[in-house]
Amino acid sequence: MDYLELNERKKQILKAVVDTYIEKCEPVGSKYLVDYYNLDLSPATIRNTMNELEQLGLLEQPYTSAGRIPSSLGYRIYVDSLMQSYRLTSKEIKEINENLNIKISRLDKIIEQAGKLMSALTSLMSVSMTPKSPSVSIVKIDIVYFDYNNFLLVILTSVNIVKTKHIYSKTDISSDILEHLKKVLNNNLVNIDINTVSLPSILNMETMMGNYSSIVSPILKVIYEAISEINEAQIYIDGAANLFNMPEYHDVERAKSLITLIDNKEKLLNIFSQSAEDKLNIYIGEENSITSGGDSSFIFKTFSLGDKILGAIGVIGPKRMDYSKIIAKLEYFSANMADIIKNEIDEKSNSYTAIDDTKFMQGGKINNE
Amino acid sequence: MDYLELNERKKQILKAVVDTYIEKCEPVGSKYLVDYYNLDLSPATIRNTMNELEQLGLLEQPYTSAGRIPSSLGYRIYVDSLMQSYRLTSKEIKEINENLNIKISRLDKIIEQAGKLMSALTSLMSVSMTPKSPSVSIVKIDIVYFDYNNFLLVILTSVNIVKTKHIYSKTDISSDILEHLKKVLNNNLVNIDINTVSLPSILNMETMMGNYSSIVSPILKVIYEAISEINEAQIYIDGAANLFNMPEYHDVERAKSLITLIDNKEKLLNIFSQSAEDKLNIYIGEENSITSGGDSSFIFKTFSLGDKILGAIGVIGPKRMDYSKIIAKLEYFSANMADIIKNEIDEKSNSYTAIDDTKFMQGGKINNE
DNA sequence: CGTTAGCACTAAGCACACAAGAGTGCTAAT
DNA sequence: ATTAGCACTCTTGTGTGCTTAGTGCTAACG
Numbered sequence A, B: 001m002d003y004l005e006l007n008e009r010k011k012q013i014l015k016a017v018v019d020t021y022i023e024k025c026e027p028v029g030s031k032y033l034v035d036y037y038n039l040d041l042s043p044a045t046i047r048n049t050m051n052e053l054e055q056l057g058l059l060e061q062p063y064t065s066a067g068r069i070p071s072s073l074g075y076r077i078y079v080d081s082l083m084q085s086y087r088l089t090s091k092e093i094k095e096i097n098e099n100l101n102i103k104i105s106r107l108d109k110i111i112e113q114a115g116k117l118m119s120a121l122t123s124l125m126s127v128s129m130t131p132k133s134p135s136v137s138i139v140k141i142d143i144v145y146f147d148y149n150n151f152l153l154v155i156l157t158s159v160n161i162v163k164t165k166h167i168y169s170k171t172d173i174s175s176d177i178l179e180h181l182k183k184v185l186n187n188n189l190v191n192i193d194i195n196t197v198s199l200p201s202i203l204n205m206e207t208m209m210g211n212y213s214s215i216v217s218p219i220l221k222v223i224y225e226a227i228s229e230i231n232e233a234q235i236y237i238d239g240a241a242n243l244f245n246m247p248e249y250h251d252v253e254r255a256k257s258l259i260t261l262i263d264n265k266e267k268l269l270n271i272f273s274q275s276a277e278d279k280l281n282i283y284i285g286e287e288n289s290i291t292s293g294g295d296s297s298f299i300f301k302t303f304s305l306g307d308k309i310l311g312a313i314g315v316i317g318p319k320r321m322d323y324s325k326i327i328a329k330l331e332y333f334s335a336n337m338a339d340i341i342k343n344e345i346d347e348k349s350n351s352y353t354a355i356d357d358t359k360f361m362q363g364g365k366i367n368n369e
Numbered sequence C: 001c002g003t004t005a006g007c008a009c010t011a012a013g014c015a016c017a018c019a020a021g022a023g024t025g026c027t028a029a030t
Numbered sequence D: 001a002t003t004a005g006c007a008c009t010c011t012t013g014t015g016t017g018c019t020t021a022g023t024g025c026t027a028a029c030g
Helices: A008-024 A030-036 A043-055 A072-082 A090-100 A107-122 A175-189 A199-208 A210-229 A240-245 A252-263 A266-273 A323-347 B008-024 B030-036 B043-055 B072-082 B090-100 B107-122 B175-189 B199-208 B210-229 B240-245 B252-263 B266-273 B323-347
Strands: A125-129 A138-147 A150-157 A161-169 A235-238 A281-283 A296-305 A308-318 A356-360 B125-129 B138-147 B150-157 B161-169 B235-238 B281-283 B296-305 B308-318 B356-360
Touching: A008 A030, A008 A043, A008 A072, A030 A043, A072 A323, A090 A107, A090 A323, A107 A125, A107 A235, A107 A308, A107 A323, A125 A240, A125 A266, A138 A175, A138 B138, A138 B150, A150 A210, A150 B138, A150 B150, A150 B161, A161 A210, A161 B150, A161 B161, A175 A199, A175 A210, A199 A210, A235 A266, A240 A252, A240 B252, A252 A296, A252 B240, A252 B252, A296 A323, A308 A323, B008 B030, B008 B043, B008 B072, B030 B043, B072 B323, B090 B107, B090 B323, B107 B125, B107 B235, B107 B308, B107 B323, B125 B240, B125 B266, B138 B175, B150 B210, B161 B210, B175 B199, B175 B210, B199 B210, B235 B266, B240 B252, B252 B296, B296 B323, B308 B323
Parallel strands: none
Antiparallel strands: A125 A235, A125 A308, A138 A150, A150 A161, A161 B356, A281 A296, A296 A308, A356 B161, B125 B235, B125 B308, B138 B150, B150 B161, B281 B296, B296 B308
């Protein structure tokens, strides 16, 4: 089904139906269009056209002699070709800007916060994601010494991710051995693509450690783990409760299918990862696999600083969502996220910024020396 | 209303009503009790007793001439005094144990995973929390040097939390200054209660840095931030979709009130923090403030290793939940979490374990030296 | 020939009545 | 003190008819 096959009247009526349905969430009848759009046509003519649009698979009828609602394909044509792009009002921009003045500096927290804001702005459920970079290399490896048995592995990567991991060793390890290990690690792991690091290649380094190879072997495994975990993305969902304000999710089954995403984010991760960067991604109804019934749409966009992808943000809601408005907000958001983050760096703490991280050791017996 | 004021028959009937209602989720009538419990009484007698129990505020009638359902107070008496404690079957224990064999080592991930397991086991929504220690001190502070402008602050605490935070400085900082700063920090911050660290006390150290005070001043602010963030607890919610399987949450408003918790975890944090440690905490209906209508109950328990609290885990669901079974599982869980975590330390990676942590620097211009 | 008026038709929504069923409270008998 | 019996209450389900929104079709119209 192509947009070009539609004559002007069909386009006009399809657009009118979608616009109206987005607003009212009720099947749209011919009379309504006559009353509220100046089409200069009689209801009968509109009915005929609607019928043809139904034949084309762009409109649907919930039951005989009800009004029409758009099909997924109908929404698709609408989004691709018919919809007017919405211009944010200055009031809306002001509202966003006021809230974008985020007072935190961790990228993951910023992204989480952005998600919260996005769901508040759209009254939908928002999904935001920290970056998952396709090719990352290690810039530097360090090991911080706590005592003979406890260390902190620090890995700095080319995408400015700092990965830290606590290492606990039952056998004592002297700082000499550690220094040696550090050198070997930096010589062998720096500047190569993380995805090419294999367990054997890591264990190769064991032999380079000569006498210490057996002591160091388990540490290397931990390092391998840390490296493989660097690309783990984080997904935040917010505004789930918003769903219940929309009539389509008063049906418990539908609501459930979206709430399930909160527990199981893999699906979202898949969609995110197989989607285009820096482009608006729109999945309508059955076009995405996130909902069983195919009643929901998912729109998102990545945002970046320079050539670095910083994350992605989007919303999930009923097929009947106000695409143009949401797209406008999403575009504004992604365009400005980079600036916000940049500003943070400059303003925060008199030219200082910090990305922090807290984790727990599991009862390792760490003593002050 | 005290349990002791009830005679044997009242207790028996109250228990029977609660048990039945938990199972059936339908008002319980006198005839049902006669048929399924050998009370050796006629329906009429039971009706009289039920009436008295209603006067006492332990039972409620949805409408004239319906059966009875327990009130919050009724559940309370039931939970405190009437309920038989449930013994997990060997099959159930086996099921738990199989799933408790968690293959990860980060405490926060373990707790998240435990939450997932708990919700799967109970078919309710689970809530789990990482520890929030009342008194923590710093054991060691380190600063890892990346280049003249980028460092990683590492703080090791007495509760084995490793807090890391990236520091970016516009002005170059030599490793000499950094070494000096490290000494000052360790001399002044180690071994004192974190809650007593104030911003002025941190800025006092500025003067100790002599000539460098102005350069170091912003870094100290970041350090203060890091310290104040150490006690941040993390809350995980899982199994939200389970709610929709229960008739009480087919009412959208009720479901909404619980789903809201996912977006706004403060409420849960409050309840967690004002509750007893190492004791089972049970909040029935209006006894908690998490739901507007007071239709839900919240049960949780902290778990610890030695005298260290490792976290808390619990479930939220309808007042009509199978208290005895859930309590049994929660107890088993909290009793065994410490062991699991301990085992992890021993088994993982040939006597090594690691707690990791990944975060992002926001476009700081970090270069390999 | 495209457009429209007119009309028959369909299905949902709503109100209403009515019967069945579940379970009560009360009273009088045991 | 307990219970059988009965009237009463309220929910639930079903069936009926009316109304309403909106259709599809046909025949007339410019």
